[in-house]
Amino acid sequence: MDVLSVTDLRKEFSDLTAVDGVSFQVARNEIVGLLGPNGAGKTTTINMILGVLEPTSGAVRINGLDIARHRSSALLRTNFAAVYAPLPGNLTVRQNLRVFGLLYGVQRLSERMDELLTQFDLVKFRDIKCGVLSSGEQTRVGLAKAMLNRPGLLLLDEPTASLDPATAHDIRARIREFAAKGTGGVLWTSHNMYEVEEVCDRVLFLSRGKILLEGDPKTLPGEHGKKTLEELFISAAREPLAFEER
Amino acid sequence: MSLNRTVAVVLRQFYLMRGSPARVLPLFVWIAVDMVLWGFITRYLNTVAWSGFDFVPALLGAVLLWDFFIRVMQGVTMTFFEDVWTRNFLNIFATPLSIAEYLSGLVLSSIVTSLIGLAVMFFLASAAFGLSFTIYGLMLIPFFLVLFLFGIAFGIFGSAIVLRFGPASEWIIWPIPGLLSPFAGVFYPISTLPQWMRVFSYLLPPSYVFEGVRATISGGSVSGGAMLWGGLLAIFYLLIACRFYAGTHKYAVRTGLFARYSAETLS
Numbered sequence: 001m002d003v004l005s006v007t008d009l010r011k012e013f014s015d016l017t018a019v020d021g022v023s024f025q026v027a028r029n030e031i032v033g034l035l036g037p038n039g040a041g042k043t044t045t046i047n048m049i050l051g052v053l054e055p056t057s058g059a060v061r062i063n064g065l066d067i068a069r070h071r072s073s074a075l076l077r078t079n080f081a082a083v084y085a086p087l088p089g090n091l092t093v094r095q096n097l098r099v100f101g102l103l104y105g106v107q108r109l110s111e112r113m114d115e116l117l118t119q120f121d122l123v124k125f126r127d128i129k130c131g132v133l134s135s136g137e138q139t140r141v142g143l144a145k146a147m148l149n150r151p152g153l154l155l156l157d158e159p160t161a162s163l164d165p166a167t168a169h170d171i172r173a174r175i176r177e178f179a180a181k182g183t184g185g186v187l188w189t190s191h192n193m194y195e196v197e198e199v200c201d202r203v204l205f206l207s208r209g210k211i212l213l214e215g216d217p218k219t220l221p222g223e224h225g226k227k228t229l230e231e232l233f234i235s236a237a238r239e240p241l242a243f244e245e246r
Numbered sequence: 247m248s249l250n251r252t253v254a255v256v257l258r259q260f261y262l263m264r265g266s267p268a269r270v271l272p273l274f275v276w277i278a279v280d281m282v283l284w285g286f287i288t289r290y291l292n293t294v295a296w297s298g299f300d301f302v303p304a305l306l307g308a309v310l311l312w313d314f315f316i317r318v319m320q321g322v323t324m325t326f327f328e329d330v331w332t333r334n335f336l337n338i339f340a341t342p343l344s345i346a347e348y349l350s351g352l353v354l355s356s357i358v359t360s361l362i363g364l365a366v367m368f369f370l371a372s373a374a375f376g377l378s379f380t381i382y383g384l385m386l387i388p389f390f391l392v393l394f395l396f397g398i399a400f401g402i403f404g405s406a407i408v409l410r411f412g413p414a415s416e417w418i419i420w421p422i423p424g425l426l427s428p429f430a431g432v433f434y435p436i437s438t439l440p441q442w443m444r445v446f447s448y449l450l451p452p453s454y455v456f457e458g459v460r461a462t463i464s465g466g467s468v469s470g471g472a473m474l475w476g477g478l479l480a481i482f483y484l485l486i487a488c489r490f491y492a493g494t495h496k497y498a499v500r501t502g503l504f505a506r507y508s509a510e511t512l513s
Contacts, residue, residue, distance in 0.1 A: 013502070026303075047505045050340040054500045072342040074247075080340055088258075088332035093263045102254035103341040145337075 001064060001151045002027050003185040006051065009058035011044050011209075018044040020209035021058070021205055025183040026153065030177070032195045033217065034189045036206035037237040042189045043082075045206070046155050050080055063152050072166070076105060079154060081146040082157035086138050089131020093141050096130055097148060104149035116144040119174065134161035143171060147178065154178065154186045172199050193230040205233070207240040247350070252345050255351020256358070259325050261357075269324075273359050277313045281367055284309040285375035290471045303381050303463045305433060308456055310367045312376070312432045315393040315452060316423045317363040321356025322401025323408075324417055330413050344415035345492050352405065353398055360397070382462050388473050389455045395480035396451045401485040406494040409503070451480040484489045 004026040011019040011076045019041040024041040026032045032223060034042050047053035049060050051067045051074070065074040087096040088238040094113065117123045130141055130152050139162050146154060156175070162169040176199060179186050196203060197217045205213035213220060213236060218230050226232040263269045274437030288301040320450060327449070329335055338348070371377040404419035411418075429443055430452040438445055447453040458468040498504050 009473075043505070044502075047336075047502065050336075052336060052499060053340050053502045054496075072344055075340065075342040078340075085333075088328075088334050090266070090332060091258065091261055092265075092327075095258075099254050099258045099261070100341065101336070102250045102257065103338065103343050105248065105250055191338060222429065226259045226305040 002061075003063055004063070004187060005059075005061040005064075006045070007059045007061075009045065009048060009060065011041075011048060011053065016127045018209055019055075022211055023058075024204055024211065024214070026187050028152075028183055028185055029179055030202065031179045031186040031188055031200050031205040033200035034187055034206060035191075035193075035196060035233060036101050037215070039150065040206040041209040042206055043084075043157060044209075046080070046187070046189070047084070049153075049155060050078070051075060065240045077152040078150060078155070079104070079146040079149055079151040079153075080155035080157070081139070081159050082155075083139065083141040083159075083161045084157070085142070087130050087145060089142055090129060092129050093117070093133075093144075094126045096141065097145060099143050101148050102181045106149050112148060116147055119147075120144045136167055137163060139163055140167070140171070142223070143174075150182065150184070154184055154242055156186060156188045158190055159188070160190070168195070175199065193228065193233055194215065197229050203229075205236050207236060212236055212240055233234055247344070247347055248342070251347045251500070252350045252354060255344075255348060256324070256354045259328065259355040259359075261309060262328060263337075267365055273317070273362050276368050277317065277363050278370055280309055281306070281370040282374070285371065289375065292371040300463070302375055302377050304460060305376055306371055307379075307382070308369055308432050311389060311393055311455060312423070312427065312430075312452070313367060313388065314360060314364055315397045318356055318394050318397025318471060319423065319492050321400040322352045322398060323404045323414040324359070325352045325355040326401075326405035326408070327416065330408060330416075332488055335498075341498075349488060349491065352401065356398065356401060360394075364413065382459065385462055385468050385473075387457060387479065389458060392455050392473070392476045392480050394453045395477070395484050398485040399418065399428050399480065402484075402491050404488070406491040409475070409491075410494045424451060426452070429453065435460060436470055443480040449478040450484070454479075 002025040006025070007023050009019055009022045010017070018100065022041070022045060024032070034045065036042050049062070049067070050056045051071050062074040062078050067074045070235065091099065097113045097116065106112050117126050120143060122140055122144060125137060130138055133141065137165065145157060146156070154200065160171055163171060172195060175186060178184060188200060200217050203217045203220065204211050207220065213224070215223065220228050221227060221232045224232055226235060284306050288305045290435050291301040291305070329338060355415050374380070384391065400422060404422060405419060422489050429446045430448055431439070432452070436447045436453055436457060439447060455474050458473055
């Protein structure tokens with residue numbers, strides 16, 4: 001069964017259609033990249049999947065549960081990390097993990113917290129307030145929070161944006177391991193095409209709220225006469241109509 | 247309803263207080279100042295009034311009850327504001343936390359913080375100014391209950407206002423008790439007010455409490471019907487406030503307010 005199924009999702013604000021009839025699935029053990037230029041509708045889509053934004057129409061099903069009707073059950077095994085949603089800076093790393101662990105109903109929470117503190121190299125920061133950590137350290141705390149409940153669906157909105165290359169490499173490895181060994185799937189947004197090509201099994205290219213392209217990031221550029229994913233991204237972002245017509 | 251999720255909201259507040267004297271001190275400093283100030287005012291009034299009327303239970307007791315109402319209300323709004331100040335809405339409302347669990351967490355936090363304030367007020371008023379609570383008898387229970395329910399109602403209402411209109415609307419919330427106090431008859435009988443003000447007084451549950459306080463200390467009896475009406479009004483406002491918050495929360499989900507909350511102007 002797909003861990004995420006999005007069907008004909010649409011979001012209209014007063015004078016803007018931010019997401020325009022998007023449909024896609026994320027399977028178990030799969031990492032799907034959601035790409036697109038700024039304002040393409042990626043974050044709006046993620047917010048609708050997380051239940052913090054109501055779609056104008058369409059449906060989101062997480063592990064078969066409709067988010068509109070079974071919000072709490074669907075979110076129990078969903079989690080996310082985003083650069084624009086840091087954890088409260090006035091709580092320590094451990095306090096934040098405990099509060100969110102309770103919110104997600106994590107069993108044997110202390111044990112799970114210790115595992116994640118070690119896994120994300122946060123042991124030495126555990127009693128430090130998140131607000132005084134570097135942006136890279138805060139990102140790691142956010143990722144540790146996102147893994148707390150062993151999510152069936154993990155949403156990552158530019159998770160490595162503020163990390164140095166070495167840390168970003170480690171994080172990518174951990175998320176690949178999470179997808180490969182666990183029972184979850186990952187929806188990942190990034191502007192780093194090298195990263196997307198390395199990590200994602202499949203990519204969706206979003207422009208003006210619609211999916212323009214979909215496929216394997218390693219073969220997709222060639223299918224459209226481009227050498228790299230970055231080149232394809234730039235072409236699709238600049239001339240979306242050319243791709244819509246295909 | 248999950249108790250764990252409600253406890254998480256309270257635990258967050260506990261962590262914040264434990265690590266921050268700036269959050270703990272306001273729980274009792276201002277009300278302690280109020281107790282001292284009104285304690286001396288009532289002591290002075292007792293010396294200059296010829297009637298033999300004891301101002302301590304009438305005025306100091308009323309201030310204590312009114313401060314309790316303020317503490318209850320602020321206990322709710324302060325817990326809510328922590329999420330506003332840390333821009334935490336996206337994080338917490340993307341969890342399984344329901345509206346009822348979140349509001350229960352705000353109320354539980356408020357119970358804890360307002361009880362701390364109440365204990366300090368009780369101690370200061372009785373130890374320093376000889377306020378004896380036996381004078382109110384068992385009526386003290388409905389007095390506190392009505393003020394508690396009304397404080398929770400206004401706390402939730404205030405939270406909904408800030409959620410709807412953004413962080414800058416906090417300034418509307420802080421002066422609410424001050425705006426209500428002339429109508430609630432904290433320091434004087436409702437009959438002192440002009441007719442148009444009395445109309446509002448009759449709609450405010452605290453006015454029944456303070457009329458009851460004055461009736462008790464002047465040796466009369468408190469109207470059970472009036473207190474019941476005050477209690478029913480407080481429950482009514484609480485239900486309205488919860489409904490208003492739930493409606494505002496759903497509006498926020500519909501319009502993307504949670505996602506855009508970091509912006510100062512939200513309309």
